[in-house]
Amino acid sequence: MSPNRRHMILGAAQWWPGGEHITAWRRPDAQPEAFLDLEYYVDWAKTAERGMFDTLFLADELYVWDRFDSGVEYSSNVRPEPFTLLGALAAVTERIGLAATVSTTYNEPYHTARRVASLDFLSKGRAGWNLVTSASDEEARNFGRDRNVDHATRYERGREFVDVVRGLWDSWDDDALVRDKASGRFADPAKLHTLDHRGKHFTVRGPLNIARPPQGHPVLFQAGASEAGRDLAAATADAVFTLTGPVDRLRDFYTDVKRRAAGYGRSPQDIKVLPMLIPVIGATEEEARAKADELYELTPETLALDLLSHYLEMDLTGRGLDEALDFTPDVDATNQSKSVYERVAHIAADRSVTLGEIYRHLFDERVRYGTPEQIADYMQESFESDAADGFLVMAAYLPAGLHEFVDLVVPLLQKRGLFRTQYQESTLRGHLGLERPDSSYSGGTDTAADGPVPTKNTLAETSPLPPQHRTYTSRGAS
Template structure:
């Protein structure tokens, strides 16, 4: 595809989804792979390279238990908010986003930590709001089991209400700093939360002044019905997974419709599906990289991953038979549906689905040269499948360097990606309005829009 029209085009928003050893399960075994999941200098290089490419966000996920799959990137990891604080001093423009769960934390603690990072980074913080679905995480937080899916989302809704009240409790201009009159702060512009709810009781006010963005950018990744409803009312960016453009379009339309029903401008919530681009200088090189990576896929590991997601042990089922039927699951419902739909649509055996789960963790893979990747991204943007992408390099450093050096220039040539950062804050660089404007007309979703 090419752009012969001189008028300004919609531009892609790009996040970099960071796994220290690459996203492909076999990526760490690549001869040119480098890095350590606990090396701050390695993360610094990743963030600096992403900033060189103009990425909107550096995003790091999290889990509150050691992975049952024993994947190298998830067995040992730095605490994400600590990592973001360290990276704030090594970068100047790129947004800094991290996952933090509402299931086992407290609103005051997390609101304070995220406001601190927004201050330290001069307005570049973002929070990926998740609910935990790991039984192992529950046992690490003195629980024998998890709340139900519905209860976890109800708790998340209240958690967000409290954090928003704490952040909004400090008005602009609350810090006066009037030395002549001896007045440091205007008490009339600092308000307690005074929250008394089913799950939390928080007085406030927060003990840190309003941050540069007012609130960090709020990201959510739940694609279940409950997750979409929560995002419609509270999120500014949504991470999702879709195997085909048709699936992406369906989710995109559904999420934007819910945002409009909640009284918000649909353009003020960005949908960024995850995608693993396998980039080569030409198509043959990209294909060789993909085939080489798949030689290192451990089918047993894939079966473990599927078992954890599906909620029952798949090791007793024949690998070359169809995928067993999966009933209702309590956690990760949207990813389970994506995997089972993929298996049904393509007639995959259990072995083949396990390879997909192990290799790309259920996200879409695009293999090709810079033009192929740009064609794909452009098509999804123009056909209403995405506002941008959460890019998942399969191998580091190689695949990130190829994306920055080959794909980004091609996207810029087509007018699909900005040349430089234009603003100081993440919210502005994403094209999002102020917090007050984004949520000015918010209203509850009725049953018709469930």
């Protein structure tokens, strides 16, 4: 395809190490004994890079899902810390992006800025981070709280978190490190800037003790489909990850996020919308359906009920999947994922459906089964009708599911001119068609008696935070 033609974005994403279906680890070809082995993830990464994917994408959480015994007994709650893993994968890959989740509720901006910048250097500009605000009380209890921070505050904190991280990445000008052995000057103090952020949720002096990243600002993904999530993505994200669904529903989300981005003074092209895609591929549609049915049957009834209990924040203990659900939804009351709650509540609105039918509907809605041509058709329709800029491909089962997608679907996308046949760029920003941002201090400096101060601050001008929450000083004025 032409190097100047818009191409579909593909990320190889992973939540459960055995695949996106919670009990895919039970498949005969699954490798649960390898979920903590580097080589397992090396195969995953190299397969995705062989398929010319734009990025790897490791979803993460900071707790064991032990709200119910079945969460421990039947699902795989163990996985490597993602940035440690991506650091290792940087050494065995060459072009593919490397992105992982950061909870802005249970991390600090300085640690995050340094960690992601380090990965960006070690990978030569391939780092990305996925902002989540955390949705479970289990996570809160690992960080000194009895309950999770309320939904609105989590997103408010997340927005300030992004502002601080990007400000820290601008601590050093791109040419600040002189490294002049003859004079002995390692760096130019006039090109070091102290953030001195004082906000509602964070007080961070800075500067960051690593140079400005190769990408300037590593790519920010954001997962969230609620009103607050959409608004945060539109204001800050380079790419937004959303739930799967029919093309019409994806188009509604796509249009809404792009419209909101324009409201923040951003070009709609500067934010990429990437729905999840969970493919189950067969030589025929019947074969694909049979594979999906086999996958569904791997989930014990107890686990299915407990998953519904989790999504709806109600106790279904002792119930059966053949029972109907008497349920009155209250989206405003939930403090977990509002978008997932809304989807389950929409299905449960029909009081005649059973719990088993609700769970099966969720499974069928998430998993897209079909022939390689049918999967490619869906992707092409979504891409060409402005419903998606690409997809985060979350193989329903691993490792075989990603191999099947790369070997059977990617060649079809390439043949149709929708996807690259070779990498054109070397950075993740380059893959996504995103410009490297200027530093917030790049507008020039005025010299004052106590040192240079920035005359233009792009970060402050575009930040969604109130001005009183942001102050920026140069090194000389700190």
